[in-house]
Amino acid sequence: MDLEFNALIHNNTWRLVDRTPDMNVVRCKWVFRTKRKADGTVERHKARLVPKGFTQVAGQDFFETFRPIVKPTTVRLLLSLAVSWGxxxxxxxxxxxxxxxxxxxxxxxxxxxxxxxxxRTDFVCSLQRSLYGLKQAPRAWFDRLRAFLVSVGFSPSNTDVYLFIYSRDSVCLYLLVYVDDILVMGSDATRVRRLLTDLASEFKIRDMGAPSFFLGIETVSRDGGLFLSQQRYMQDILTRAGMVDCKSMATPIPVSRPVPDSVAPYADPMQYRSHLGTLQHLTVTHPDLSFAVNRICQHMHSPTTEHWAMLKRVLGYVKGTLHFGLFIRLSSSLVVHAFSDSDWAGDPNDRKFTSGFAVFLGGNLISWSWQKQRTVARSSTEADLSAS
Incomplete structure (x- = not known):
């Protein structure tokens, strides 16, 4: 706590001012967290002063809000390029x-x-810098980082604003931002080191070397490529659901028609939605779960006991595939191949169909998705056409 408080004072985070009756004063608290490595061992203990952002008033204390989160497809695409081009x-x-x-x-x-x-116990803090917990804090941090990167020659991507590109003198550098985690990659090692020096002169950064644990994903170098694994996250999911010792399933969902709607509602819909949220992040490296997770997500508004049984089956499949992951290999070809498919009238309740696609860059799978369509197709040809 002393280290965190001293850092806040050193950074001129606030100044004390007299409190007046018209002020909306945000409350705050200390939050303690244990940072862990990819293998689950303790890395360090951290204390953080967090304002209670829910007490902020929209239009007075904050206006625009967002979180700088790079798209998973962008991460997989650039990692594929980095592996293929060294x-x-x-x-x-x-x-x-x-x-x-x-x-x-x-x-x-x-x-x-x-x-x-x-x-001055009756004084309050007039904040000069953002803090974790404020609704506009991610935007304020990203605005400053973006201004710095633009000043050193980077340009934001048109398709993903959290990807910054530097291209000069046959040198390409890429910088990806996920809140306060950053990935830097480039064709010139010297330019990469120079960029790290520039960043260190502006911000207090820690060079963690080659990526090993990023966005909850363990990155392991293997056979000249990268193996992306979420094994620790999968174990946390099972622990949270109380299914560490459950029976493993060979498939995530049975090859049968969706269950009818006229069954008993599940007693705890919030529990159902909570587990679904954890499974959605797991699809970042597990395309084999995308269809099953999409199907059970269609019933988040009113889950039934049968839908809960389907979710438990998916968790059983997770138990049996803890060692699964996404392998990004060295590929001599960078040709893009895309495949799509659909099931005509796959849902007997509303006759709507589900379509999906998979995109490969060379031999690496970089993007995939399954989605239930909003319209009814009158033929399998029309369903396939809509899917493509």
């Missing part, structure tokens, strides 16, 4: 990233619990 890849961690954001709004916060100024 690029240098570095993973960076920005220390207290949100503290680097400058607030354009006026936000008042109570003094940190346990660190109140005894001479």
């Amino acid at each position: 690029w240098t890849i570095r993973q960076l961690d920005v220390h207290n990233a949100f503290l680097n954001g400058n607030l354009s709004e006026t936000v008042y916060m109570r003094q940190p619990p346990g660190y109140e100024d005894k001479a």
Whole structure:
């Protein structure tokens, strides 16, 4: 706590001002977290001062909000290029990233619990920098990072604004942003090191070397390629669901028609939605789960006992595929191949169809999706045409 508080003071995060009756003063608290490595061992313990953003007033304390999250397809595409072309890849961690954001709004916060100024206990903090917990904090951090990257020659991508591209003198550098985690890769190792030096001069960063654990995904070098695994995350899912010792299933979903709607509703819909949320992130490296997760997600608004049984079957499949992952191999060809398919009138309840696609870059799968369509196809040809 002392280290975090001293960092906040050193960063001029706030200044104490007199409290007035018209102020909306945001409360705050200390949050403690244990950071773990890819193998689950403890890396460090961290304390963080977090404002209670739910007490902010829209239009007064904040306006625009968003989170800088690069698309998974972008990550897989660039990793495929990096492996195929032998690029240098570095993973960076920005220390207290949100503290680097400058607030354009006026936000008042109570003094940190346990660190109140005894001479001015009735004063409040007028925030100069953003903090974790503020609704506009991710935007403020990203605005500053983007301004810096543009100043050193990077340009944001037109298709993914959280991807920045540097292309000069036959040198290509790519920088991907996922909140406060950054991946840097490029064709010139010297230029990559120079970029890390520039970033270190502006922000407090930690060079973690070649990526090993990024976005909850373990990255393992194997046979000249990269194996992306979420084994630890899968074990956490099973633990959370109380199914660590469940029976393994060979398939994620039975090859049968969807269950009818006229069955008993499930008693705890929030539990159903919570487990579905964890499974959706698992599809980042598990295309084999995409269809099953899409099907059970269609019933989040009113799950039944049969839908819960389907979800438990998916969890049983997760138990049997803990060692599965996505392998990105060295590919001599970078030709794009796309495949699509659909099931005509696959849902007997509303006669709508589900379509899906898979996109390969050379021999690497980089994008996939399954989606239930909103319209009814009058023939299998029309369904296939809509899917493509």
